[in-house]
Amino acid sequence: MAQKTQDAQGPLAGLRVIEFTSIGPGPHAAMLLADLGADVLRIDRAGGNGWPNPIVDRGRAAKAVDIRSEAGRDWCRAAAAHADVLIEGFRPGVMERLGLGPDVLCAANPRLVYGRMTGWGQEGPLARSAGHDINYIALSGALAAMGRPGEPAAVPLNLVGDFGGGSMFLVFGLLAALWERGRSGRGQVVDAAIIDGVASLMTMFTGLVPTGRISLDRADNLLGGAAPFYRCYLCADGREVSVGPLEPPFFAAMMAALGLGALAGAQYDTARWGELTGALAATFASQPQEHWASLFAGSDACVAPVLSAAEAPGHPHHLARATFVEAAGLVQAAPAPRFSRTGGAIRPAGDADAMLAAWQAV
Secondary structure, eight states: OOOOOSOTTOTTTTOEEEEEOOSTHHHHHHHHHHHTTOEEEEEEOTTTTSOOOTTTTTTEEEEEOOTTSHHHHHHHHHHHTTOSEEEEOOOTTHHHHTTOSHHHHHHHOTTOEEEEEESSOSSSTTTTSOOOHHHHHHHTTSGGGSSOTTSOOOOOOTIIIIIIIIIHHHHHHHHHHHHHHHHHOOOOEEEEEHHHHHHHHTHHHHTTGGGTSOOOSTTTOTTTTOSTTSEEEEOTTSOEEEEOOOSHHHHHHHHHHTTOGGGGGGTTOGGGHHHHHHHHHHHHTTSOHHHHHHHHTTSSSOEEEOOOTTTGGGSHHHHHHTOEEEETTEEEEOOSSOOSSSOOOOOOOEEHHHHHHHHHHO
């Protein structure tokens, strides 16, 4: 399962990142940067963040620092003076009260890109309130579109808020600020709020509503499970297959393979969706998952088995691409995305004091 890379240094080699330990999107953002070659120095708290994660926490140099003490804050200021990027995930105002806010650190290091990761953002009536992924996606319009009509909204994994709207937008903002710094020579503050990121993610769907292509009403949401050709079905062994042939040629290919070709013309006839659903459910329930996985492997029918997280690394496509690698005794996702020359790599943990000394020596 070894990952193939051309240059283990990664495209972010030489980038110096300070991460104040947090949970969720902050550590994930730091992992992404470390995977692509950045030197990440994590300023930890005694006992860690309460959510130890040997995969997401990979590739750092960590040091436990009491940031409530003057000595601890001095150490942080010394590190920030030599950093390119800082990531923090405290509630608004906390870093300022500690004397570690952008007013202090960016004044001492004008090239510093100061990344702030929160749920609600740095201002607004909810800015200082507690919240979690489910609350952010609820207030962004995403959660209301998920689930079955007449039932409470289906709670997705934290992929939508914490990581889709959070860490990915934080990294996007940091890299954009670094690009601008290359022209201006000046850093800036990046306010990455999960609620903003999810609102941006929702533009794909809210933009399609006026066109009539989709509805966000759960009873009619083409992409939310209302359509019989975009949902999951149970197999004879109790396992599932995912079905997603949105385009008529792909739908026709699936129906032909299932022996249901006579119903192929009913794909977008909503009056017949009940009939289609019944036929598809009965057919998929007649054979185990492996039968359908073999039947549709490599086809354009857009049918794939629903695999568990433990099963996914063993799928032939992942094996061929080395999507997962083994590092530190754990099977984990390889660095992404991939680069033709400067591929990323999972790096071993480093020594924080040695890393800072190397920064100061340059």
